Amino acid sequence: MRGGRGVSDAINMKAIAMTLSNNMHAGSAATRRESDLLGHLDVPASAYYGIQTLRAVHNFTLSGVSLSHHPRLIMALAMVKQAAADANHRLGNLETRRFEAIEHACQRIIHGEYHDQFVVDMIQGGAGTSTNMNANEVIANVGLEFLGRARGDYQHLHPNNDVNMAQSTNDAYPTAIRLGLMLGHDDLLESLSGLCRSFSRKGDAFADVLKMGRTQLQDAVPMTLGQEFHAFATTLGEDHDHLKRRVPMLLRAVNLGGTAIGTGINTDARYQKIAVERLAAISEHDVAPAHDLIEATSDMGDFVMFSGMLKRLAVKLSKICNDLRLLSSGPRTGFNEINLPARQPGSSIMPGKVNPVIPEAVNQVAFDVIGNDLSLSLAAEAGQLQLNVMEPLIVYKIFDSIRLLTRAMDMLGTLCVDGITANEAHCRELVERSIGLVTALNPYIGYDNATRIAQKALTTGRGVLELVREENLLDDNTLTEALRPENMVMPR
Known part of the structure; x- marks a missing residue:
């Protein structure tokens, strides 16, 4: 289900609120009147959402990031609603025609x-009630069209009575969160796996490129550039395996059927089992x-653990x-051991400068x-x-962390790692000049x-090999053997 990445990004929430406000005053042809606990509002006639949405x-114009930014969450909400409707229908609590309308609407949203x-x-008061009602209202109005009824004609398919039957925001919403994260998990793993492959290649x-390893930014001992890049692949591979193994088990337990606080009030005793089976x-x-x-x-511990895993990857x-x-610093006054692909000019004042x-x-x-x-x-x-x-x-x-990491890893692999080249002669020169060679x-x-x-x-500025030869500490054959790359970069 990778197509969700292509859903357009930003929806400006203030612009939406202004547009809706303008529509309310554009005349009855452009709006329909809906009612709720607090009174009446004119909803744009073209909208599939309703008064609570x-x-x-109007209330929440905070992040500027709407639910539509995260298609997996929307798909998961529709799946939860379809599973609930299926269970209610099987138990005889939701008539067939209304169930068919809900199922039709959910399937279209899922696709x-x-x-x-x-x-x-995305940031809203009410513990997610606005998200849940956005889903309920859209499903109801899509379902009403399926039934040949007008949007807002809720006596034939009601957002609360029918779409939200046997549910509360407090069980439907967290269940959808868990499922949405699982639906998008493969995207994250695919991007991470691709980056691992880039580093491994x-x-x-670079397997034969001899260079100096460094600790505390000081010369340490020789290694190969290949070993350095394989280490990058290995450390990211560990996180790939950890995420692949742990996350499905971490997220699989859902509280669907618990309704308001977990007691299952307003549900049939058989409902939870059927609903969760249908959701699966x-x-x-x-x-x-x-x-x-x-x-x-009430507990958010699984999300804390998952976020911690994302932070570790970050x-x-x-x-x-x-x-x-x-490693790419310089090119004349830094390490200059590798070259990163030049992506754009690096300065408005310094000609020729290219930045990483x-x-x-x-x-x-x-x-x-990390801040998330x-x-x-x-x-x-x-x-x-x-x-x-x-x-x-x-x-x-x-969801933001997953989106950012997925895009960042794709970018890093494609626009940087795949195009890296090595300055092999310079790497070897640094080894031969290094004090660490001793x-x-x-x-x-x-x-x-x-x-x-x-x-x-250090005091004379002369090379280690020059001094060893000068003092006849080793003959040339032994020195040559000792300085063979394969003898310096692994146990002997």
Whole structure:
């Protein structure tokens, strides 16, 4: 279901609110009147959402990021609604024609239609009620068209009575969050796997490029550039395996059927089992009922753990990008061991300057993801008693982290890593000039001699090999053997 990446990005929430407000005063032909607890509003006649969604649009113009930014979440909401309707129909509580209308609407949303009607801001009060009602109203109005009725004619298909039957925001919304994360999980893994392959290919290509390893930004001991790039692939591969193995198990337990606080009020005793089974079949994901629905309704610990895994990946990516920037620094006054692809001119005043813009951008994504994790953690901690009303922020931040990381890894692999080249001769020259080379000679000439040679090289500016030869500490054959690359970069 990778097509969701192509859904257009920004919806300006203030512009939406202004447009809707203008429509309300454009005459009865452009609007329909709907009612709720607080009174009446004129909803744009063309809209598939209804009055409660409209109130949320007026109230919440915060992030500028609407639900439509995250198609997997919208698909998951529709799957939850279809599974609930299926269970209610099988139990005889939802008549066949209404069920068919709900199923039809949900299927169209699952296949990517009507996503532009999900207009509520991701950050919202009400513990996700606005999101849930946005889904209920869109499904109801799409279903009404299926029944040959006008939008807003809710006596024939009602957002609450029919679409939301046997549900509460407090079980439908978190269930959809979990499912939405699972639906999008493959995108993240695919991007991460692709980046691992990019680094691994470079590791193979640079297998014979001898260079100096560094610790604390000081010369350490020789290694190959291939070993360095394979290490990048390995560390990211660990996170790929961790995410692939842990996340499905972390997210599979859903609280659908718990309704308001986990007690299952207003449901048939048989409803939860059927609804969760239908959700598993519809989504083709191995969801299962949570063991304790009250705990599952209020606790956000699984999202905290998932976000922590994303943060760990972000930290690793940022460290790797720091390394790429250092290794390519210069070109005349830095390390200059590798060349990053030139993506754009680097300065408005310094001719010829080219900057490592792709790693720099990934660094910034990593910082954003780390910040998202902190926001999410605070929101999870802010839960009280049987509900966490800060759940919308949790959803916003975790989906945002996944989106950012997925795009950043695709960009890093395609626009940077795949085009990296090595300055092999320069790498070898740095090895031969390095004081750290004396470490490779330590088993042959002893620690005291090695220390003395290192100090002398530092004070005189002469090379280690030159001094060893001058003092006849090793014959040429032994020195040649000791300095063979394969003898310096692995155990002997």
